[in-house]
Amino acid sequence: MATFLYARVSTSEQTLSHQQTQAEKAGFIFDHVIADHGVSGVSVLMKDRPEGRRLFDMLRAGDTLVVRWVDRLGRNYADVTDTIREFMRRGVVIRTIINNMTFDGSTTDPMQMAVRDAMISFMAASAQAQAEATKEAQKAGIANAKEKDDAYRGRKPSYSREQFQTVMDLASKSMNVSEIAQASSLSRQTVYRIKEDPAAAEKALAMWGL
Structure with missing residues (x-):
């Protein structure tokens, strides 16, 4: 034994x-x-x-x-x-x-x-009740961590990297904001934000893995 x-x-x-x-x-x-x-x-x-x-x-x-x-x-x-x-x-x-x-x-x-x-x-x-409570706590922790991560990264960009590049390329050709917005399928406000601070716009893409 x-x-x-x-x-x-x-x-x-x-x-x-x-x-x-x-x-x-x-x-x-x-x-x-x-x-x-x-x-x-x-x-x-x-x-x-x-x-x-x-x-x-x-x-x-x-x-x-x-x-x-x-x-x-x-x-x-x-x-x-x-x-x-x-x-x-x-x-x-x-x-x-x-x-x-x-x-x-x-x-x-x-x-x-x-x-x-x-x-x-x-x-x-x-034991099962405790396991279920643990799973719910884990879900809540994951959701909370995601919220904190999203807050740290800021608002998700409303433009893709391709659109960002389109704005930068057309801006270098002295096209006006309306023309760039139409070509990139972005709003004028978004085009203005990208043009005014391209480094911040690109950083936002990087933070979100875009």
């Missing part, structure tokens, strides 16, 4: 060293440490992770699997509950570092089984 630590490492705060240290402080000693690095916990099924597949192959009846929390064992409610129940069917005992929970498939008492299964469902649902 062996004791395994399984860790999913996807952020700088979730390092393998950190998770292993937490487990050892909780009193666990491991025969095997298995970790998936850079794997999204909300998009990749447990059985489809490289080390997750290896864990499925290695675990045997009587082994103990230690995880930081049940969210390490799946991408959503269904995946977490399926994984836990599959391991319990194999006779594997699952322990969590947080709250020191134990899930043991060997019990045959109906009441204990009902309580255990209800707890698995509750914890898996909580």
